Amino acid sequence: MLLNYLRLLLLPFSLIYGMAITLRKKLYDWGILSSVKFDLPVICVGNLAVGGSGKTPTTEYLVRLLADYKIAILSRGYGRKTKGFILADDHATAETIGDEPLQYYQKFDNITVAVCEDRVKGIEKLKENHDLIILDDAFQHRAVKAGLNILLFEFRKLGTLQFLLPAGNLRDVFSSRKRADVLLVTKSPVPLLHVAQQASVNELQPDNTQKVLHSYLKYGELKHLYHDENRSLESVKGHEIFLLTGIANPEPLIEELEKYSTTIKHEEFPDHYAFKTDDIKKFKSAFDAGMKKEKIIITTEKDSKRLKAAGFKDLLVNLPVYFLPVEVDLFEEDKFTFDELILNYVKSNRRNR
Known part of the structure; x- marks a missing residue:
């Protein structure tokens, strides 16, 4: 709620921005x-x-x-x-x-x-x-x-x-x-x-x-981040889900996962976020402390590219960490x-x- 009020204070700058892009649009037109x-x-x-x-x-x-x-x-x-x-x-x-x-x-x-x-x-x-x-x-x-x-x-x-x-x-x-x-x-x-x-x-x-x-x-089948292994969303029914995202809008993904679990612990980062080692260590600690026996880590396909490229394999390879592909x-x-x-x-x- 506070963030919404703070954003309203920025409206004059939005007006200036709008004038600038409208002028640019006209110059092309x-x-x-x-x-x-x-x-x-x-x-x-x-x-x-x-x-x-x-x-x-x-x-x-x-x-x-x-x-x-x-x-x-x-x-x-x-x-x-x-x-x-x-x-x-x-x-x-x-x-x-x-x-x-x-x-x-x-x-x-x-x-x-x-x-x-x-x-x-x-x-x-x-x-x-x-x-x-x-x-x-x-x-x-x-x-x-x-x-x-x-x-x-x-x-x-x-x-x-x-x-x-x-x-x-x-x-x-x-x-x-x-x-x-x-x-x-x-x-x-x-x-x-x-x-x-x-x-x-x-x-x-x-x-x-x-x-x-x-x-x-x-949504497709869950794919393991490091191994050639797939599993259905149905297979995680009742699991404790630890969700890691760095995308602009994770709401549709959360809504999909809520069909299978009532326990979703979401660690949310900004779109295109460059994950850091401390972020992953903290997330891994939260997963280790999870209360349920059946638990899983899920991320998005886009996030999986940054997770694999950033060299976090030693921290994640032995965990049930999967990404969920999506098509339109x-x-x-x-x-x-x-x-x-x-x-x-x-x-x-x-x-x-």
Whole structure:
């Protein structure tokens, strides 16, 4: 509650921030600042808020959908300790390319993953050898004119009062949604009632060319952090769960785990947090002191990349520590519309190679 009051004190700064990004937006709209358009399909996955809307699993959905093409994913590489253009390889770590790009690289064969702050420069280096490029989190990067913009909105946050940074979590003005081709509402409840679906449309007020579609989260099997071992969520029913997260919005994950356990002890860190040895030692001590005989450590797939890269194996290897993969899927009608739109865009804009 105190934090909310403190944030309200920052509203004047949010007003200044809003004026600055609106001016920048106009400079691009008027052509004073230039955007570069490329001669191959460029799909941008972005959002208006800071983190937590499901960009990573949405990007992975596109990779699966477009598996017949030679794909490059280009990201800024948030949280990395390097600069410039870097191609992911077998020596890459979360520190060199960022946790999300590392996840893409380790999860998919036959795709290229690269990071670069300057997306124009990054695309220039990738365009000759690829059929299409997916820009991860680049909706505000107006220097590139993407051919197809997919803008994500978290279901539970639609209809709530949200402020611009620093008083709130919005990094862009709501009117910017008009630049998007697809307005994808993520983390929708299952089943999705028609009235809720219509409420999203009423909130987003799409124009005649925009599609409002809905996706939801699908959780997979738990995977051990170090061993080749999987187990179902059903197998942890009644366990004491020690949850370790460094993501923007862990609430959907907590809601999923609450279906299986009433005892969840959550150690929460900021998004992309660089775990320290003392953090893990403290967390391990809390786990050792757990009251139940049946207990387990669970983290997210994104966090697992930083945990494995940071050299905590000696502390964790003998513990039941698992990460929980998550995917997105779309409701049947929306899935058909979305898939057809993406495939048609790529097919009709692909260069003759």
